[in-house]
Amino acid sequence: MSKTILIVDDSASVRTVVATALKGAGYSVVDACDGRDALSKLNGTKVHLIISDFNMPNMDGIAFVKEVKKLPNYKFTPICMLTTESEQSKIQEGKDAGAKAWIVKPFQPPKLLAAVEKLVLP
Numbered sequence: 193m194s195k196t197i198l199i200v201d202d203s204a205s206v207r208t209v210v211a212t213a214l215k216g217a218g219y220s221v222v223d224a225c226d227g228r229d230a231l232s233k234l235n236g237t238k239v240h241l242i243i244s245d246f247n248m249p250n251m252d253g254i255a256f257v258k259e260v261k262k263l264p265n266y267k268f269t270p271i272c273m274l275t276t277e278s279e280q281s282k283i284q285e286g287k288d289a290g291a292k293a294w295i296v297k298p299f300q301p302p303k304l305l306a307a308v309e310k311l312v313l314p
Contacts, residue, residue: 195240195312196220200230200256201274202248206297210243210274213301214308227251231259239269240313243304244291246275246282257289270311274299 197219199210204225211221222239224230226248242260246253253273260266272293273286283294293307 194218194220196222196238197308197312198230198233198239198242199223200225200227200242200244200248200253202226202245206245206274209301210304213304217305217308219308219312227253227256227259230256234260234263234266236265239266241308241311242266242269242271243274243308244271246273246277246286254285254289257286257291261290268313270313272307272311274304 197214199207199221201207202225207223211223214221222233224233228251244253244256257271270292271290272295273291274295274297276297278296286294293311295304295307
């Protein structure tokens with residue numbers, strides 16, 4: 193059975209590029225347009241990894257990560273931030289919230305897949 197990855201990004205084109213790369217590598221994908229939408233999709237089904245943007249409307253990436261870590265079924269799910277933010281203070285804010293990895297846009301799909309392979313839960 194394939195591993196499921198949740199992609200959270202307000203850009204439909206970014207979600208499409210990430211989903212295409214992940215599906216090509218054999219992963220199942222669920223996508224959401226912001227943190228609030230993503231939380232509504234965390235309904236008890238197993239998610240092996242979450243890839244989230246930092247800057248989004250309604251609920252940004254940091255608020256989303258903090259909310260995920262409060263959910264018993266998902267508090268140990270690894271989260272990778274995929275964002276244009278590259279400032280050390282933002283990266284530290286993400287790690288403090290519970291993000292395990294940080295990839296800066298624009299990204300190369302092979303680099304994304306290499307990070308996914310390291311992070312995805314068994």
